[in-house]
Amino acid sequence: MKKTVLLVLVSLCFIVSFSAAAEEVTIDFWHAMGGHNLEVVNTLVEEFNSSQDQVEVKAQYTGSYNDTLTKTQSAVQTGTAPHIIQIYEIGTQMMLDSGIIMPIEDLGKEVAGDNSFDWDKFLVPVSNYYTMDGKLNSMPFNSSTPILYYDRDAFEEAGLDPNRPPQTFAELKEYARKLTIKNDDGTVERYGFTLGIVGWFVEQMVANQDATLVNNDNGRSARATASNLNEEAAVRFVKLWKEMVDEGIMLNPGRGWDGANQAFSSGRAAMLIESTSSVAGFTENAEAAGFELGTGFLPRPAAANRGGVIIGGASLWTIADHPEEELKATWEFLKWLSEEEQQVYWFENTGYFPVTKAAVEREMNNKFFAENPNYLTAFLQLLLSKKAVSTQGALIGTFPEVRQIVEESVEKTLEGNMTPQAAMDEAAERVNKSLKEYNQLNE
Template identity: 40%
Template sequence: MSISPRRHTVRAAALITGLGLLLSGCSGGGGGDSTLTAPGADVLEGLDEAVQVEFWHSMDATNGQVLDGLIEDFNARNEGRVEVTGSFQGDYDTALANHRAAIQQGETAELIMIFDLGTQFMIDSGRTVPAQSFIDADGYDTGSVEPALLNYFTVDGDLRSFPFNNSTPLMYINRDAFEEAGLDPDSPPADLAQIREAAEELTVRDDDGTVVQYGFGAAVYGWFIEQFMARAGAPYCDNSNGRSGRASEVLFDDPKVVELVEWWQGMIDDELALQIGRNTDEAQAAFNSGRVAMTLESTGALGGFIEQSDFEVGAGYYPLVSEGDPGGSIIGGASLWINGEGHSEQEVRASWEFVQFLLTPESQSAWHAGTGYLSVNTEGYDGPEAQERAEEFPQFSVAAAQLADSEINENTAGCMMGVMAEARATAEEGWETALTSDTPAEEAMAAAAERLNTPIEEYNASVEE
């Protein structure tokens, strides 16, 4: 069973803002232009004992078991040379907080998993060996790595970390409800107008006129705004989504977002969509129970939907705001960072050896099949485990196809900003304000964007050299 990615946006917002303010007080912090380089394979020759690599991660339950299996496999293949020890550090923001404490104490793990919203902080900390350095030193071929994932973690032309446990959102539908309403479940709605049209047929009322099944319902989740903007070809923040220079403002008061929020409000007012709020667990429960016939969620939720629903679950591309939008998809999840400062060349190289193992088609086939996360290496989908899963659950192929069809540009790369977690939480606040008060969508989203000006300025000032 796959586990949906953790969402601790509010906690992470406060954490990352604090991390930015701490960077200027940490030796080596600021700027993020690390001079740490990748050592060659020769440093692992003539070892007297295996090099120890501590790997901090946030995978527990089923995902943790699959990861432990990969670690055991690697260790068996590298006995006497490299030994990896996995260490669960709690959820994503807890792991980042633990890493911050380790930086201050000068005792970081050799390898660490950091979620997407921590990317700018990790660059600014200047303590890791950039992924590009390993690629250049070894002539490592990234040709089979999913381009959309490389796009996200590439900054200033260099890959900064290695994608690993990543996901993307999809449109999920109740296929049984579609068939009962006379709709084609093999052609899910592709944009907001089509969702409304389908919802008018899918919404069911009892004899008293009370809605017993809403056509649509999803959480007010900030990640979804990022997705809608990417699919509309709109940047989330300035300076080419923070890719050509430090972001100084967010742009989620864009007309496309205002259109989205106004559409959402209209769906609720017309009783075609269930008012859910920001709780993603409640949104998942509403879909699983048949309370809503269409929803938006991460690929990480698909396994749970299939196992917990009494109806056949269908999946389609994440919708566009309007027909004709260019499309694209922003990934979520985490990536792997190899710490350099305070670690020997042997430890750095040994960490890279393990990362290479994790990125092989064989490892990615097992990882994708066991967890539901995307296969970072697209050749992993051809592996036996992945093929077996695709045969049993063809819905999983939709995510891979959506990424393959994604536009690759700065908009689909996502915004790179030190207070990205706080931005996501603030976007949710503006969105929810528009849905639960008389505040117009344009005003609510503009006010939310303006509230971020000070946190952005403070973070940027804290990392200036």
């Protein structure tokens, strides 16, 4: 008798625990946040998992943005795609055309039937980027823009006003000239300015002059069919780049971010343009190296219209091909991520912008911006940006390729094989070809 009771109890236990486990929906989340940010993502996910017992999110680091996109492509073809993927901003058009996504606004409103969610809670420049056909397509997640960083002590040394960073292209050049220190034997001790060869900077400089990267309103009113890379805005910037490198007042650290960062951190260059997500790193480094860090808006040609910066970084996309129950759980997690608490945590630990108005307001009330003026620079530049298609950002199906093309053209210019105009003409032609092929496949 006792045995029977025990058996029944044990089996009951099993059934209860089993059914409890079955109730918990598992959500796969692939992201590209490595290093320190990986821990921040994991902390957020753990917090969400322990805050309730219906949804279990499994976060997985899938390599770089590019690797994540590649892995998603193969996963989709084998039917093993995750629920949420983090895709860089330049993958937006490709995701829209992929036919595998569910716009986040549809997910919230229709699938989850969530009427309480405030769709206007996001910062306007951020939601503008990810809004197509009048609805938000992906959940803004990590956002950043470029700003100018400089060594305030070096400014004073060179007789420049540290409270007045260069605002125009002409000033940038003039300042860099004054900041450059040359040794007696002709080698450069310190360069005035440095910039890694990254296509993103060209895109931002074009937007900052209120110009578009591609036709059809930056690909927003219709598919882009032609590139504007060979027009004045882009060519002017590449020309400045070349002139400064040729003059020996700007260090060319090669492609990518690391070289320029090292040069600025080690005092080899007095100014640089980099992502706002590096504010914390540079501040720390400046303290260690014993100089004061200054930040400013991106310079632009005196004659150009005031445009602004485009939001960079990445957003979270939902893959549609999952059972309704899992999609609802996906929404719960995404909604939770956009809450004030999580946004503030994310911002303070990674340096990426919080993407909601409430989080910014709270940081202001906490005097965060008063104590960290370099973050204020980043925010003001973003919020003062003109609301236009130029700063909304281009939609290009083959954006990753376009970036590479731009980088190659900049390299060709800097090496002296081609004039800026000729290099950008070639770039534009290659981009046009790439657009044509893409459009053919995605009509």
